[in-house]
Amino acid sequence: MGFLHQELNLKCLLLLLNLNFCTLNVSAETQTTTSEALALYSISSYWQNKPTSWVGSDPCGNNWVGLNCSNLHIKKIILPGLNIKGTLSEDIQNLTELVHLDLSSNRGLGGQIPRTIGNLVKLRRLILFGCSFSGSIPPELGMLKSLIFLSVGSNRLNGSIPREIGNLTSLFFFDITWNNISGSIPISNGINLGLDLLTECQHLHFGNNNLSGSIPAELFHSEMILDHVLFDHNQFTGRIPPTLGLVTTITALRLDRNRLTEAVPSNLNNLTILGELQINDNQLSGPLPNLTGMNALAYVDMSNNLFDQSHIPPWFSTLMNLTTLKLNNLLISGVLPTSLFSIPSMQAVQLRFNLINGTLDLGSELSTNLTLVDVRENRIQTMANVPNRDNLHIQLDGNFYCNQPGASAQYCNVPPESNPSSYVTPSPNCGNLVCPSDQQESPKCSCSYPLEGKLVFRFIAFSNIYTNFTYYTALEIALYKTFQQFQLPAIPILRNPKMDIYNYFDIDLSMFPSNTDRFSQAEVAQLTNLFTNTTISQPDAFGPYYLDAVPYPTFQGKYLLFPNFLVPAIVGGFAAAALIVGLLTFALCQRRKARKAKELSRRFGVWTTSGSGSDIPQLKGSRLFTFGELKKCTNNFAEASILGSGGYGKVYRGLLDDGKLVAVKRAQEGSLQGGQEFKTEIEMLSRVHHRNLVSLVGFCSDQNEQILVYEYIPNGTLRDSLSGKSGVYLDWKNRLRVALGAARGLTYLHELANPRIIHRDVKSNNILLDHHLNAKVSDFGLCKPLRDDKKGCITTQVKGTMGYLDPEYYTTQHLTEKSDVYSFGVVLLEIVTARKPLERGRYVVGDVRNAISRSRDLQGLNELLDPGICHNGSLPGIKRYIDLALKCVEEFSSERPRMSEVAKEIENIMVLAGMNPNIASETTSASFGAANKSFSCDDDASFEYSGEPYSLRIVLPK
Numbered sequence: 001m002g003f004l005h006q007e008l009n010l011k012c013l014l015l016l017l018n019l020n021f022c023t024l025n026v027s028a029e030t031q032t033t034t035s036e037a038l039a040l041y042s043i044s045s046y047w048q049n050k051p052t053s054w055v056g057s058d059p060c061g062n063n064w065v066g067l068n069c070s071n072l073h074i075k076k077i078i079l080p081g082l083n084i085k086g087t088l089s090e091d092i093q094n095l096t097e098l099v100h101l102d103l104s105s106n107r108g109l110g111g112q113i114p115r116t117i118g119n120l121v122k123l124r125r126l127i128l129f130g131c132s133f134s135g136s137i138p139p140e141l142g143m144l145k146s147l148i149f150l151s152v153g154s155n156r157l158n159g160s161i162p163r164e165i166g167n168l169t170s171l172f173f174f175d176i177t178w179n180n181i182s183g184s185i186p187i188s189n190g191i192n193l194g195l196d197l198l199t200e201c202q203h204l205h206f207g208n209n210n211l212s213g214s215i216p217a218e219l220f221h222s223e224m225i226l227d228h229v230l231f232d233h234n235q236f237t238g239r240i241p242p243t244l245g246l247v248t249t250i251t252a253l254r255l256d257r258n259r260l261t262e263a264v265p266s267n268l269n270n271l272t273i274l275g276e277l278q279i280n281d282n283q284l285s286g287p288l289p290n291l292t293g294m295n296a297l298a299y300v301d302m303s304n305n306l307f308d309q310s311h312i313p314p315w316f317s318t319l320m321n322l323t324t325l326k327l328n329n330l331l332i333s334g335v336l337p338t339s340l341f342s343i344p345s346m347q348a349v350q351l352r353f354n355l356i357n358g359t360l361d362l363g364s365e366l367s368t369n370l371t372l373v374d375v376r377e378n379r380i381q382t383m384a385n386v387p388n389r390d391n392l393h394i395q396l397d398g399n400f401y402c403n404q405p406g407a408s409a410q411y412c413n414v415p416p417e418s419n420p421s422s423y424v425t426p427s428p429n430c431g432n433l434v435c436p437s438d439q440q441e442s443p444k445c446s447c448s449y450p451l452e453g454k455l456v457f458r459f460i461a462f463s464n465i466y467t468n469f470t471y472y473t474a475l476e477i478a479l480y481k482t483f484q485q486f487q488l489p490a491i492p493i494l495r496n497p498k499m500d501i502y503n504y505f506d507i508d509l510s511m512f513p514s515n516t517d518r519f520s521q522a523e524v525a526q527l528t529n530l531f532t533n534t535t536i537s538q539p540d541a542f543g544p545y546y547l548d549a550v551p552y553p554t555f556q557g558k559y560l561l562f563p564n565f566l567v568p569a570i571v572g573g574f575a576a577a578a579l580i581v582g583l584l585t586f587a588l589c590q591r592r593k594a595r596k597a598k599e600l601s602r603r604f605g606v607w608t609t610s611g612s613g614s615d616i617p618q619l620k621g622s623r624l625f626t627f628g629e630l631k632k633c634t635n636n637f638a639e640a641s642i643l644g645s646g647g648y649g650k651v652y653r654g655l656l657d658d659g660k661l662v663a664v665k666r667a668q669e670g671s672l673q674g675g676q677e678f679k680t681e682i683e684m685l686s687r688v689h690h691r692n693l694v695s696l697v698g699f700c701s702d703q704n705e706q707i708l709v710y711e712y713i714p715n716g717t718l719r720d721s722l723s724g725k726s727g728v729y730l731d732w733k734n735r736l737r738v739a740l741g742a743a744r745g746l747t748y749l750h751e752l753a754n755p756r757i758i759h760r761d762v763k764s765n766n767i768l769l770d771h772h773l774n775a776k777v778s779d780f781g782l783c784k785p786l787r788d789d790k791k792g793c794i795t796t797q798v799k800g801t802m803g804y805l806d807p808e809y810y811t812t813q814h815l816t817e818k819s820d821v822y823s824f825g826v827v828l829l830e831i832v833t834a835r836k837p838l839e840r841g842r843y844v845v846g847d848v849r850n851a852i853s854r855s856r857d858l859q860g861l862n863e864l865l866d867p868g869i870c871h872n873g874s875l876p877g878i879k880r881y882i883d884l885a886l887k888c889v890e891e892f893s894s895e896r897p898r899m900s901e902v903a904k905e906i907e908n909i910m911v912l913a914g915m916n917p918n919i920a921s922e923t924t925s926a927s928f929g930a931a932n933k934s935f936s937c938d939d940d941a942s943f944e945y946s947g948e949p950y951s952l953r954i955v956l957p958k
């Protein structure tokens with residue numbers, strides 16, 4: 001393919017050279033310099049969709065679109081956004097006078113960036129943003145000493161950053177964002193060049209690549225004048241270099257989503273004009289950085305790191321320009337200072353998943369800009385000074401507050417993230433104007449073809465993206481003014497601001513022609529160039545952006561397409577070009593096919609390649625994660641993220657990019673299943689949906705890992721509640737409700753799931769409690785049912801936990817649903833005794849049986865009951881409850897009830913206890929005891945906070 005390509009290239013050139021001798025030199029001195037014209041023909045012969053005006057023999061004289069000539073030399077080629085397809089020819093080298101090359105936003109333009117580009121020594125701007133270039137960045141770029149603007153972002157480049165770039169001492173803007181560039185950042189050493197030599201550079205945009213190694217300390221020194229240092233979404237390791245504090249010109253620092261470790265250097269405070277600090281999603285440790293004195297800070301995100309536990313830092317409230325503070329998942333404790341909410345610019349405070357307690361007091365001087373207070377999953381008990389304001393969203397889900405009677409659903413039941421008010425630039429109502437399907441209604445009330453795209457920002461300094469229209473108006477004005485300044489007849493319309501899945505802010509932009517119904521190609525190129533060249537000075541709150549442009553339709557111009565004398569050359573050239581394009585298209589299609597197959601296998605796992613396709617729908621709803629994603633979202637499977645562990649491996653807490661908390665269950669070596677078995681399990685789990693079962697979010701099967709990702713259930717296990725470990729207090733009614741929920745979940749598995757599922761490991765550690773203390777059964781595994789003959793299944797290996805294990809199953813190894821019933825009976829006893837089933841050699845089943853047979857009634861049971869369920873008060877239904885539990889633990893499985901019967905009986909008991917079994921949760925009877933002391937039985941139960949995180953304890957009356 002490569003060889004063929006070269007040969008065609010040669011033929012094409014020969015044809016063009018012939019042309020040179022026969023026709024063109026007739027009037028060479030009045031036309032574009034011949035060698036440059038020839039180079040341009042050659043370059044465009046590799047293009048499909050070249051500009052319609054590129055006809056005629058004299059590029060400069062015939063007004064070819066996108067060209068700027070001077071003294072018959074081609075100085076600028078500006079062709080962004082014209083949907084050009086093909087490759088960039090090596091003959092680019094012959095345009096030796098070129099100073100400005102912009103081919104950006106042509107997604108169909110790919111192949112390697114030719115090394116010969118190093119000959120263009122006069123080049124000042126090289127903009128290839130948003131194409132499909134592949135291969136590595138040519139080191140020859142280091143010869144372009146005049147280069148001030150180098151943008152090759154959003155391509156498919158790989159390889160490392162060539163150290164020769166360090167030669168570009170005039171470089172001001174260096175952008176490689178959104179590629180697959182790997183390796184470390186090169187540093188000079190007296191012999192070799194390195195990026196530390198870029199002393200004129202203000203922009204290092206390296207986000208979304210695969211860069212690794214540590215961020216070299218030598219990169220930063222006091223001669224640097226860096227403004228934006230954007231290293232987010234890479235694989236950087238090691239510490240944040242303290243030398244950063246020497247570059248006091250930095251206004252935006254993004255190091256988020258890397259694997260940085262160690263403490264944040266304290267001289268970061270030297271960056272006094274820093275407005276944007278994002279160091280979230282790393283593994284930074286040591287104390288929470290003290291940001292005192294960094295008074296320009298507007299947007300701060302330090303979430304998801306491994307900082308030491310800390311109290312709410314006092315410096316919070318001294319940063320008077322703060323709009324956004326994100327400190328999720330950092331073990332921060334104490335009471336939120338009220339002063340935080342009175343910072344006048346404050347818009348969003350997000351401290352999810354910390355240990356914040358006491359009262360959430362918004363104070364009397366609340367910032368009018370505040371729209372979000374997200375303190376979900378903390379330990380807040382009460383609220384004070386909450387204003388009645390529509391645009392203020394307070395989210396308290398997962399706090400003690402929400403488990404109290406009278407808790408306001410407005411703060412506790414947060415609806416799924418939605419886009420409440422999609423912003424659109426106001427424009428006139430055009431009545432019943434109806435436009436053809438390929439056109440749109442313009443702000444001038446006519447039908448036209450807008451130039452459309454998405455403005456993607458590398459960062460923003462605000463967070464109320466749905467409500468603060470002031471920003472968008474400012475952006476509209478900036479755009480409009482720039483269009484006018486460059487005499488471009490365009491009207492901007494912005495709509496639909498949002499955060500994308502990579503956590504970048506974007507907003508849709510449509511530019512409508514203001515005088516006609518369409519833009520000329522020259523206008524399209526100029527308009528697009530305004531964005532690629534960052535000509536538009538954006539309002540303060542916006543960081544740099546790029547325009548991800550939608551290809552503009554090509555309209556045939558009025559030019560004569562083939563002037564006679566060029567026909568032979570063009571036909572030859574076209575034949576070659578057509579062939580190349582054909583081959584290219586073929587290659588692209590193949591690649592697309594391959595990519596599609598890869599994507600499919602990414603979504604559905606490697607096993608679907610077998611072809612039948614019938615597997616696919618069964619996996620609907622569960623997502624395939626990469627190992628990398630899960631590693632990131634669990635802080636590299638950090639100790640601090642561990643929720644629990646068992647024989648199969650460990651369960652970690654994870655925070656997905658979209659803010660959703662998950663439990664990540666990672667099988668350890670030795671407990672891996674066969675690939676087919678794992679597949680079957682996922683298929684089965686993703687079909688299981690019941691409100692009393694923990695649902696599967698997704699899975700991961702790369703790199704020899706078997707990881708299941710479940711929804712995160714915030715209130716811990718039933719075991720931890722009964723032991724007092726989690727601080728979640730359950731009264732008698734709550735316990736009945738938990739028992740019913742678990743029984744219903746198991747009934748579903750036994751009787752409704754298809755195929756039916758035997759849990760095999762029912763125990764209090766596998767019953768989780770959600771926000772409303774509803775039970776969710778977790779960890780149900782696989783059982784291969786015996787289809788043809790009798791019910792049940794044979795397992796080669798007895799699974800289960802001592803204390804809960806059905807003795808019949810243990811001896812016969814014949815597994816039926818009744819084994820789960822036995823285990824559940826043990827759980828029922830555990831619920832009323834709060835004892836572990838096996839404790840200091842005593843077995844709860846035996847003890848309860850003995851106690852009852854000794855006294856022939858429930859009296860003997862008193863000493864066994866958990867004092868926490870108020871045995872001095874009444875426990876309505878307790879007798880039937882104990883009967884039911886003992887029925888479940890009958891020695892012979894045939895004597896035990898079925899799970900649906902168990903559930904039914906619990907419902908009956910609840911009715912005896914004055915409850916309605918069909919109301920999912922009555923939060924009124926759930927209590928953490930703290931803020932309101934209305935335990936349903938005893939009022940003298942008291943509550944104490946032990947002072948250490950994760951160990952709230954209920955102290956009950958003796």
Ligand SMILES: *[C@@H]1O[C@H](CO)[C@@H](O)[C@H](O)[C@H]1NC(C)=O
Nearest residue numbers: 013035038039042091093094
């Ligand atoms: C471009 O320059 C190279 C080297 O000077 C030459 O070999 C080649 O023929 C030129 N290409 C065209 C299209 O003129």
Ligand SMILES: *[C@@H]1O[C@H](CO)[C@@H](O)[C@H](O)[C@H]1NC(C)=O
Nearest residue numbers: 139140141142143145164167
């Ligand atoms: C650095 O630039 C000079 C021109 O100033 C050039 O001669 C040299 O080859 C360049 N070095 C590299 C490694 O590109």
Ligand SMILES: *[C@@H]1O[C@H](CO)[C@@H](O)[C@H](O)[C@H]1NC(C)=O
Nearest residue numbers: 242243245246248266267270
């Ligand atoms: C802070 O910046 C000043 C220059 O503005 C520099 O002299 C000093 O060494 C820096 N401090 C630290 C701790 O890096």
Ligand SMILES: *[C@@H]1O[C@H](CO)[C@@H](O)[C@H](O)[C@H]1NC(C)=O
Nearest residue numbers: 269290291292293313314315
């Ligand atoms: C933070 O730094 C400031 C000054 O650098 C200091 O006064 C303050 O005590 C520090 N705060 C904490 C909590 O360390």
